[in-house]
Amino acid sequence: MLRWTITFIVIALIAAILGFGGIAGASAGIAKILFYIFIVLFVLSLLARLVKK
Secondary structure (H helix, E strand, O other), X not given: OHHHHHHHHHHHHHHHHHOOHHHHHHHHHHHXXXXXXXXXXXXXXXXXXXXXX
């Protein structure tokens, strides 16, 4: 999931450099959502691992 976040950030940066503001904003928004989902899943997996031990 983190790989997808980095991919969308790169797409947003390239689109911003080329002047495509709408695509850059949309890609940055998607990257932000994916990053938050990644953080939540990461914390849940850490908590599950602590409870399992």
